[in-house]
Amino acid sequence: MIVGADCHPPLPGYHMFLKGKIVTASMLDDDAITDITERFEKRYDANIDFTVEINSSIIGGVIVTVQGDVYDGSVRGRLKSMREQITK
Amino acid sequence: MDENFSAVVPMFSREIGKELLERVKEAEPRSSVSHIGVVISAGDGIATIRGLEGCRSGELITFDSGAYGIALNIIDDMHVSAVLLTSSEAEPVTQGLTARRTQRVLEVPVGEAALGRVINPLGHPLDGKAPLRALKFRRVEMEAPGIMDRAPIDTPLQTGIMAVDGVVPIGRGQRELIIGDRQTGKTAIALDTILNQRGSNIYCVYVGIGQKNSTMAALVRTLEDAGAMEYTAVVNASASDSAPMQYIAPFTGCAIAEEFMYQGKDVLIVYDDLSKHAVAYRSMSLLLKRPPGREAYPGDIFYLHSRLLERAAKLSKEKGGGSMTALPIIETLAGDISAYIPTNVISITDGQIFLSTELFLSGIRPALNIGLSVSRVGGAAQTKAMRKVAGKLRLELAQYRELMVFSQFGSELDSATRKQLQYGERLTETLKQDQYRPLPMAHQVVILASAVRGHLDDVPLHDVERFNAGFLQFMIARHSRIIAKIQNTGQLEDEALERIDECCVEYKAQFS
Numbered sequence: 001m002i003v004g005a006d007c008h009p010p011l012p013g014y015h016m017f018l019k020g021k022i023v024t025a026s027m028l029d030d031d032a033i034t035d036i037t038e039r040f041e042k043r044y045d046a047n048i049d050f051t052v053e054i055n056s057s058i059i060g061g062v063i064v065t066v067q068g069d070v071y072d073g074s075v076r077g078r079l080k081s082m083r084e085q086i087t088k
Numbered sequence: 089m090d091e092n093f094s095a096v097v098p099m100f101s102r103e104i105g106k107e108l109l110e111r112v113k114e115a116e117p118r119s120s121v122s123h124i125g126v127v128i129s130a131g132d133g134i135a136t137i138r139g140l141e142g143c144r145s146g147e148l149i150t151f152d153s154g155a156y157g158i159a160l161n162i163i164d165d166m167h168v169s170a171v172l173l174t175s176s177e178a179e180p181v182t183q184g185l186t187a188r189r190t191q192r193v194l195e196v197p198v199g200e201a202a203l204g205r206v207i208n209p210l211g212h213p214l215d216g217k218a219p220l221r222a223l224k225f226r227r228v229e230m231e232a233p234g235i236m237d238r239a240p241i242d243t244p245l246q247t248g249i250m251a252v253d254g255v256v257p258i259g260r261g262q263r264e265l266i267i268g269d270r271q272t273g274k275t276a277i278a279l280d281t282i283l284n285q286r287g288s289n290i291y292c293v294y295v296g297i298g299q300k301n302s303t304m305a306a307l308v309r310t311l312e313d314a315g316a317m318e319y320t321a322v323v324n325a326s327a328s329d330s331a332p333m334q335y336i337a338p339f340t341g342c343a344i345a346e347e348f349m350y351q352g353k354d355v356l357i358v359y360d361d362l363s364k365h366a367v368a369y370r371s372m373s374l375l376l377k378r379p380p381g382r383e384a385y386p387g388d389i390f391y392l393h394s395r396l397l398e399r400a401a402k403l404s405k406e407k408g409g410g411s412m413t414a415l416p417i418i419e420t421l422a423g424d425i426s427a428y429i430p431t432n433v434i435s436i437t438d439g440q441i442f443l444s445t446e447l448f449l450s451g452i453r454p455a456l457n458i459g460l461s462v463s464r465v466g467g468a469a470q471t472k473a474m475r476k477v478a479g480k481l482r483l484e485l486a487q488y489r490e491l492m493v494f495s496q497f498g499s500e501l502d503s504a505t506r507k508q509l510q511y512g513e514r515l516t517e518t519l520k521q522d523q524y525r526p527l528p529m530a531h532q533v534v535i536l537a538s539a540v541r542g543h544l545d546d547v548p549l550h551d552v553e554r555f556n557a558g559f560l561q562f563m564i565a566r567h568s569r570i571i572a573k574i575q576n577t578g579q580l581e582d583e584a585l586e587r588i589d590e591c592c593v594e595y596k597a598q599f600s
Contacts, residue, residue: 061119068139068166070122078117085115086108 016046020066023053025074028062040066125168127151127185132375133330137168137187146229148190153179156210157187158194158332161376169376171332175210193229196340197222198347202321203291206308209325209336215308226347228339232398239404244469245356245413248284248526249277251456251519254478254536255485256441259469260290260354261402261411265433267418267425268443272455274417276523277441278358279307281415283314284526285356291348292320293357295341297334298364301326314524327364331375334368342399345412349401352408357400361417362393366429383428390432397436425460439463452520458485471529471578476585477536481515484540488512507545514544517552530575534563534588537580543592547599555599562595563588 022028022036033052041048048066060075125139135157140149149157149170157170172181173194196211197220206215213219241259258264266274282292294311296304304324311317321344325337338359345355359365366389373386381387393416400414418433423445425434434440439462448455467475491509495501501509518539521527527535535556538544547555563571570584570591 065124068124068126068141070124071119072122073119077120081118081120082112082115086111 016044018044018046018048018067020048020050020064021053022050023055023058023063023065023074025054025056025058025060027054028052036062036064040064123189125187127181127183127187128167130172130181130183130185133172133174133332133372134375135170135172135181135185135187136163137170138166140168140187140189141165143168143189146193148192148194150188150190151181152186152188153181155179155181156194157181160372161378171335171372171376172330173210173332173336174330175208175212193227194336195225195227196343197224198226198344199224202344203319204317204321206304206322206324207340208329209323209333209340211340214324224347226343228336228343229395230343230346230399232395233401233403233407237401237404237407239402239409240468241402241411241465242468243354243411244471244474244529245281245290245354246284246288246526246529247277247281248528249280249454250521250527250532250536251454251458252277252441253470253474253529253532254481254519255456255458256439256461256463257466257469257474258413258415258439258463259402259465260413261400262439262463262465262469263397263400263414263416263437264463265416265418265437265440266443267420267430267434267440268455269420269423269445272443272445272448273453273523274419274443275307275360277443277454278360278415278417279310280523280526281356282311282320282358283316283524285319286314286316290319290354290356291345292316293341293345293355294320294322295338295357295359296322296324296326297337297359297361298325298327298368299360301328310524331368331371334365335372338362338365338396342396342412346399349403349410349412350408352410354410355412357412357414359396359414359416361419362433363417363419363429366392385428389429390436393433394436397433438465452516453523454519454521456519458482459489471533473533473574473578473580474529474536476580477533477540480540481536485512485515488515510545510549511542513549514547514552515539517549518544518556520553528575529578530571531560531564533574533580534571535560537585537588538592541585541589541592543589543596547596555596558599559592559595563591567591 037048037050044066058074058076061073063074064071123141125137127135128138129136143159145159145162147159149159156173159168159170161169163169199222201220201222205213205220208214211220241261243260245258245260247253247258266277268274285292304326308322311320323337323341325334341357345357348355366385369389369392370385374380378386397414397416400412402411403409416433418430420430442457442460443455444457447457491505495509518535538559544552570587574580
C-alpha cells in the first residue's frame with residue numbers, strides 16, 4: 001500500500017514513499033547517488049525518489065532535502081558556519 | 089606625530105592579524121541540519137505552513153522573502169500557523185514560499201542604544217536615524233522574577249503630580265494602573281511622570297500601542313523639547329501596524345526595560361494602552377481560529393497581561409537592586425471599570441489611578457477620583473515628609489465628598505460643617521495642577537503643608553491657585569534652606585513645620 005508523505009509516522013504494514021532533492025556543485029555519478037539514497041532510505045525507513053539539481057554556487061559537497069529536512073553538507077554552508085564562529 | 093602613528097599601525101594590524109589567525113584555526117566547518125516548510129496559505133496576517141518538523145510554540149520563523157513570523161498554532165505534526173510580523177523591508181509572504189525554523193524566540197536589541205530612539209516592535213528604527221547599534225539582544229518573552237529575587241518596595245517614584253504623590257503614591261517596582269474614559273488625562277499623567285524623571289537616573293520606556301501616528305509624533309516632540317528623550321526609549325506599534333506587531337510591542341518595551349532593571353537601574357515603563365493591546369490580541373487569536381470566550385476575547389487574555397505586568401518588580405540586593413515601575417493605561421467606556429478587561433488588569437496591578445470625565449469637565453485636573461483610586465503600596469512609597477503632610481489627605485477629602493452631597497440640598501448648614509466644606513474645597517483646589525508642570529517633592533510638601541494646616545481657610549477660593557503659587561515662590565526666594573533640607577533629607581521636622589506655618593502667616597499678610 002502506498003501512503004502519501006502526509007502520514008507521519010506511517011501506520012504499521014504500510015510503506016512510505018517520499019520525494020527528495022539533492023543539490024550538488026558538479027555531476028554526481030550513479031554510485032554516489034545510490035549511496036546517498038540508501039543512507040537516507042534507511043534513516044527515514046521509506047522509499048525516497050531523489051531529483052538531482054546542479055548548482056555551482058554551493059562550491060562543493062551536497063545539500064540533501066527530504067520532507068522538510070535540509071541537510072546542508074555543502075562547502076558554502078560550512079564556510080558560512082566558520083564565518084559565524086570567527087565573527088562572534 | 090606622524091612617525092609614531094605609522095609605527096603603531098603595523099603593530100595593531102599584526103595584533104589583529106594574530107587574533108584572526110587564531111580564530112580561523114579554531115573554527116570548525118560544520119554541516120547543518122535545518123527544517124523547512126512550505127507556505128500553503130497566507131492571508132490576513134497569518135501563514136499556514138506545511139513541514140517545519142519539530143517547530144515549537146512561539147518559535148521565530150523566517151521566510152525566504154525576508155519576513156518574520158511567530159509560530160503560534162502547532163496544528164499537528166506537519167502543520168503550523170504562524171502570525172506574520174510585517175516590516176516595511178520585507179516583501180509580502182505568499183503561497184509556495186519556503187519557511188525556515190530559527191530554533192529561537194523573537195529577540196530585540198536592548199541597552200543604552202535604545203535611549204533617545206523611536207523603534208518598532210522588532211527593533212527597527214522609526215525615527216529616520218541609523219539602525220540600533222545594540223551590543224545585546226534580549227528575548228521578548230521572559231520569566232518574571234521569582235519570589236526570592238524580589239525586595240519590598242521602599243523608594244518613591246516621584247510623578248511630580250501632587251494628587252498622585254500625595255494620595256496614591258507610586259513606589260519603584262510597583263504597577264499602578266491609569267484608568268479612565270477617553271480624554272481624561274491618562275497619557276498626560278504618564279507623560280508628566282516621564283518628564284519629572286529629568287536628572288534622576290531613572291530610564292523611561294514609552295510603548296505606544298494602536299495610537300495614531302500623529303499623536304505619537306506630537307508626544308515624541310514634547311519629550312524632545314523637554315530634553316526627556318535622552319533617557320527615554322519609545323516603542324511604537326501604531327493603529328496602521330498589523331495586529332501581531334501591536335501584540336509584540338509591549339513585550340519589546342518590557343525587554344528593553346528589563347535589561348536596565350537587571351543592570352541594577354531603576355526604570356519606568358508606560359504601556360499606552362493595554363485596551364488596544366487586548367483588541368489586537370483578540371484579532372490575532374480569532375484569525376488563528378482559537379476559540380473565542382467572553383466578549384470574543386481568547387481564553388488567555390488575562391495571562392497576556394499578567395505575564396507582561398509581573399515582569400515589573402523591585403529586585404533584591406543580590407539581584408542588583410534594580411526596579412521596573414509599570415504604568416499600564418486602560419481606557420474604559422462610559423466609566424465602566426467593572427468591564428472585562430479593566431477588571432482583569434485592576435486585579436493584576438498594585439493599585440489604580442482612576443480618572444473621571446465629570447471631574448475633568450468640571451475643571452478638576454488631574455481628574456483623580458480619590459474614592460476609587462488606591463495605591464496598594466501606599467505610605468512605604470512616600471518620603472517621611474510627604475507622609476507627614478499628606479497622611480490625612482485621603483480621609484479629609486473623603487469626608488468633604490460626603491458633605492458635598494448634603495450641601496447640594498441647600499439646607500441650612502451649621503458653622504462646623506461649613507468650615508469643613510470650605511476646607512475641602514480649598515484642598516481640592518490645591519491639588520489641581522497644570523500639565524507639563526511637575527513639582528519636586530519638597531515643593532509639594534510645602535504647598536500641601538500650608539493647605540492641610542488650614543492656612544487657606546481665609547483665602548478666597550478663586551485666589552487659592554495664585555496664593556499657592558505665590559507662597560511657593562516666596563519660600564523659594566526667602567527660605568530656600570527649608571526647602572533644600574526637605575528635598576535632601578526627605579524629612580520634615582516639627583520645627584520646620586512650624587517655620588512653614590510662620591512663613592505662611594507672613595506671606596498672607598502681604599498677599600492681596
